[in-house]
Amino acid sequence: MRCVICFASILPSVNWTNFLSPQKEEKVCQVCCEKLEFIDDPGCPRCGRSEGTQLCFDCERWEQSDYQSVLTKNISVCTYNDFAKELVARWKYRGDFTLIEAFTEAVQTKYKNHFNGMEADLVAIPLSKERLRERGFNQSEALITQLGASPERFLKRKGSEKQSKKGRRDRISGENPFELIGRTERPVVLVDDIYTTGMTVRHLAHLLREAGCPAVYSFTLFR
């Protein structure tokens, strides 16, 4: 087996407890695994930020804005550290689709722990046409596929601007770049790659809640 991230070969370790059972296939080598920071609960009850257990400063600010409690909860799998930034650059911008396999197991476990048994629609964040042609895939749909579900598409993007090039203020003051093209009676889990300021998911949550959606959660790979 080769590490999905660095291509180093992974030698399965055989000991007395596992020599009879079939070996589990490791996707990521020890070295790469140590560079990833998996988020242990609990953190901020709203956005999952790992410092402290109180409502974090950013979320408090959100509560005082127009977006008050549109988002029930955000769940993230890993911390967006330097290594994660490198991986996201390779995955999204270079288009190395297969990197997602490094997170399959962690994503599935995390989802099960938090949303088990919930009847919810998994909704992908839409990409503009140009961006989709450039990348060849939609990263949040890829994540939903990893969860064994099929993505619901009842959202559309109006413009084409990249969020990652903007600061917090620009993002928050910016106009809502999405529109709703369907309606839902069930709770919704928005799935995305990164939760940075929380603007994107709140834009979408706002739309969904106005259209009568009972609750909106978000689930992201990095935080």
Place this chain on the structure above:
Amino acid sequence: MKLFRKPSSSFSPYFSPFSEDSPHQHLAGKLLTRSEITLKESELTQLRKNLLVQIVSSITGRQCQRCGVRQSYFLCCFPHSVCQKECCFCRNCIMMGRVTECEPLYLFSPLASFKKHASPCRWKGDLTPGQQAAADRIISSIHKREELLVWAVCGAGKTEMLFPGLTHALKQGMRICLATPRTDVVRELVPRLRSAFPDVEIEALYGDSEDKMGSAQLLLSTTHQLYRYAGAFDVMIIDEIDAFPFHNDNSLKWAAARAAKVEAAKIYLTATPRKKEKRRIKNKQLPAVFIPSRFHGHPLPVPKLKLTPTLRSQLSKASLPKSVLNSISIQQKGRRQLLLFASTISYAEKIARLLSSDYSIDSVHAEDPERADKIESFRKRELEVLVTTTILERGVTFPSVDVFVIDAGHHVFDEAALVQIAGRAGRSPEDPTGEVIFFHIGKTDAMLEAQTAIEKMNRKAKKL
């Protein structure tokens, strides 16, 4: 080792002659994806009509046609939204932009005219008899379009040896590529070649280089950039062929072979050939020329081995044994700067932090964003001590340094690395010696072999 295999048949170039003002001039000899080409669709169609560009499939027979890998873990599939299918893509060369099965590669004809320079070389120095002999062999290899390995010790003046050969090739209007695995080596070579050949169009290509066109007659590049060329060069020179990552990456060797014309002259430079090359030389399959002495005629500094049994346990506690600290303080009382080699990035940083209160010191490693600046400030003597990982083991010249290796028994320091590291000392004629100390917790074969190899070179040089 067959360094240069014949390129696969899909690259046999049958093209009509070019026209001078064609947009093709900048693209000659390149192999690109559509997104790397800035031409409009109409211009590209015109080039196709003139047979100046061929469309070739990007992944055929389970092989990436840009980087040559066949391993299944590099060639993966994904649901591609453009072709609406499960589409195969290459993960090996993805840092140069993604190659997917459904999008072809564009192969531009290598036919382009390059200037025939009457007397391009302005370098006024003299070659030593050893250098001259090697230079003559290089000229004849370029003339006969053959392979040649130049085996010259660290500090023999390899770059200068190339000048007569480069002059010869430029006079004939040949296109030349001087490739090397290391970015730092490219950065160091550029100013030297620009001042030696001021009227020649020279471009440097590496990951974040300023030059991006890559259409110059004389191209200095990292071996990775060769993924974007096919049948382009009349003369292919690979400096430091034994260096990481080239020496153990078949994909880079494949790309280097494909980037040169089939009948190109191929010159390899190294101070420490690997076993495979040594075997090919011995079996007379690879012509070689050997230069055992440095250009200033002084012998290579022979490394001393110092046993420091507590080294690793001290390192893990972020400190250094007393004997090492003493050696550093004695060394720093002298006039030379100190180059300290550490086995890993974290040790390099720890050592720099530990010594920062006593000396002007900094550390560099491959992913360091300020890498180039730090090397530059060490060169300007703004720093007295530079702690580095193996990235500075080769290709860089500091005029007056002593070299210490901390934990020379670590597996990153193989024989080639240790010989190269020792070769950083005593490089200038004003200060032709230097102290080289390997601190270790027990001798390894690599240390002893490095020591023997250096002593052997010095004996051979004496006999001349």
